[in-house]
Amino acid sequence: MQEISYHILLNARSGAAATGAITPQVLQEFFSSRGDIVSIDADTSIPFAKRLQRAAASPAKVLLAAGGDGTATALAQVAIEAGKTLALMPLGTANLLARDLSIPLVVEKWLEGLAEMEPRRIDVGEVNGRIFLHKVVIGAVPGIALAREQIRGRSDLAAKLGFFAYFVRRLARIKRFAAEITPESGDPRIERVQSIAVANNDYAAGVGQVFTRPRLDAGTLSLYLVRHLSFADALRLGAGMLMGTWRTDEAIEIENVKSLVIRTRSRRLNAMVDGEVIGLEGPLTFRIRPLALSILAPKPAPEPAVEPTAAVAVGI
Structure with a gap:
């Protein structure tokens, strides 16, 4: 039996989800076209804490936060504790982490670019045990x-x-x-x-x-x-x-x-x-x-090459 690739936590009140551009059906069709098996949680009638527990118990290795910054932070805590990788589909207003990691903010571009993303390790802050x-x-x-x-x-x-x-x-x-x-x-x-x-x-x-x-x-x-x-x-x-x-x-x-x-x-x-x-x-x-969090993101741009100084060039 094929393993579940992604567990998706969809915030139906965020951005493209609220307008109907992103639905569980759209996500299911997209990931199926890639050959991925996914579980999608879009049930807002269930308390959010319970939905996070479901994500933690999922056999999927990647937890996808489809929502805003609050959704990403909550699911990141779960990913760290469960030893999973976080993926982020930015549907919110600010999308600060996505911007810093050069994750596409336009849904169509995100779908196109997912295949090129790879796990990266980043720092997280913690206050009173909450990341x-x-x-x-x-x-x-x-x-x-x-x-x-x-x-x-x-x-x-x-x-x-x-x-x-x-x-x-x-x-x-x-x-x-x-x-x-x-x-x-x-x-x-x-x-x-x-x-x-x-x-x-x-x-x-x-x-x-x-x-x-x-x-x-x-x-x-x-x-x-x-x-x-x-x-x-x-x-x-x-x-x-x-x-x-x-x-x-x-x-x-x-x-x-x-x-x-x-x-x-x-x-x-x-x-x-x-x-x-x-x-x-x-x-x-x-x-x-x-480096507590593993997250899918585009490869970082290479740092510009530094021209050797004359002293370095002659071995001084």
């Missing part, structure tokens, strides 16, 4: 993200103007909070900030590179402290991201670490984990898990 693929943010951003969720799917002008007005008011009212930060090698220190972000590997600073990570295997977490975030700061930082100058902005401090602990006065914190706002119990304990 993240992109970043964890506490402070001002999660509250703004929750407001954004309330108008998701709405394209009318009133909704957009209402969110913008809320965004401006929120920035004007944001207060700094004290956080005790303890890196793996160093003494605890108190920082007064408006937001803290911890990213899996570091974000690049280049023209047009917004939240882009050139490497996912450097084995480090990046700590970003936002000391003040007024509306003017937000505009300046946004322009800096487009111009490639944001890393030197006065409002931000950046530090690379392997692990750290963050304590605040709050016992429970709202945190944005890979785009999803959840509650986490303090203190927050972070660590990097180098």
Whole structure:
């Protein structure tokens, strides 16, 4: 009997799935044309945790997350624990991991390119035992993200103007909070900030590179402290991201670490984990898990050759 090649977890509310462009029938026909045997879970009537348990129990060696960043992160945790490879069909809004790995964002291109993808090992971050693929943010951003969720799917002008007005008011009212930060090698220190972000590997600073990570295997977490975030700061930082100058902005401090602990006065914190706002119990304990995840992705582009210097050429 032929083994199951892929177990597919389809988020029916994401992108192309929500519009009907990607259905279980479409996926079944595509993989059958390749000679693959697949199991497809598109049953949204079942609790998501139960669907993840099904994925973990599947005999398939590859778990395919057909959805957004939240679906990818949840299934990545299962893949790591079960010793399986993750595949990612990006159907969400941001698709940050897919962008970093050059995974095609257009469904037709993804289907065409699957045959050329191969398993790659990448790092994952972990907070209180829960993995993240992109970043964890506490402070001002999660509250703004929750407001954004309330108008998701709405394209009318009133909704957009209402969110913008809320965004401006929120920035004007944001207060700094004290956080005790303890890196793996160093003494605890108190920082007064408006937001803290911890990213899996570091974000690049280049023209047009917004939240882009050139490497996912450097084995480090990046700590970003936002000391003040007024509306003017937000505009300046946004322009800096487009111009490639944001890393030197006065409002931000950046530090690379392997692990750290963050304590605040709050016992429970709202945190944005890979785009999803959840509650986490303090203190927050972070660590990097180098090369913990196997994921199907296109071959990385070869690094440009370095011309030998004259000294090297003569053997000095």
